[in-house]
Amino acid sequence: MSGPAGTLQVRELAFAYPDGRQALFGVNLDVAAGERVAILGPNGAGKTTLVLHLNGTLTAGAGSVTVDGLSVGKPTLREIRRRVGIVFQDPDDQLFMPTVRDDVAFGPINLGYRDAELAARVDRALALTGMSGAADRAPHHLSFGQRRRVAASTVLSMDPSILVLDEPSSNLDPVARREFADIVLSLGLTTLIVTHDLLYALQLCPRSVIMDGGRIVADGPTEQILGDAELLAAHRLELPYGYVLP
């Protein structure tokens, strides 16, 4: 079965790590095509654990995850990995080839693309992040901000329907931060953003959920969530010092 591209359904998802630590307790989340949703919450809330279920890196202990109408599980894993692109916090976890072009081509080559079709995918993915000029450079010669863009290109070259960004603003200077936000907005993809940067969530995501203790404890318009001082305080979230919502 297949559904509209860019849709996500998480149903009663529960998960315990092998050491017995229960990290998720019945998480429910529906994301519509084209939505941008911030996943907020204190350290240890279960945000990363949830995200790692979306592309099948972790397997649900109970409940289900459905992407574009496809149930995440062993039989669909290859297709799910293509459809859900995760950009990790540290780009160096994703860049390991001699050149930027090789890194961005890695995923499509695994999918069987070659020659002109492969080149077109790589060129497009680099253009989307403004990194076309760096195609022949070594990733480790690039700045952190540039490496983050290339890491995004490595998943965009798979033509994903859902983009997951883990702390996308971390270690970026203000201009790089804004430039990356502009890239995300220009893509128009269903996007989940895990972040402690509440203003980045406000800038990029009309909707936010708060996770705490392995559960989603709030879900609504970002402006409303960030405007609720009691809710934020109850879950160890704080706007930057002195900041007043517009």
Ligand SMILES: Nc1ncnc2c1ncn2[C@@H]1O[C@H](COP(=O)(O)OP(=O)(O)OP(=O)(O)O)[C@@H](O)[C@H]1O
């Ligand atoms: N590999 C692991 N083995 C055992 N427990 C783990 C493992 N990874 C995470 N946990 C635990 O699962 C819970 C959720 O962790 P998770 O990393 O999902 O939280 P998080 O919200 O992403 O936190 P942070 O904001 O610090 O990144 C925590 O209690 C954590 O200690």
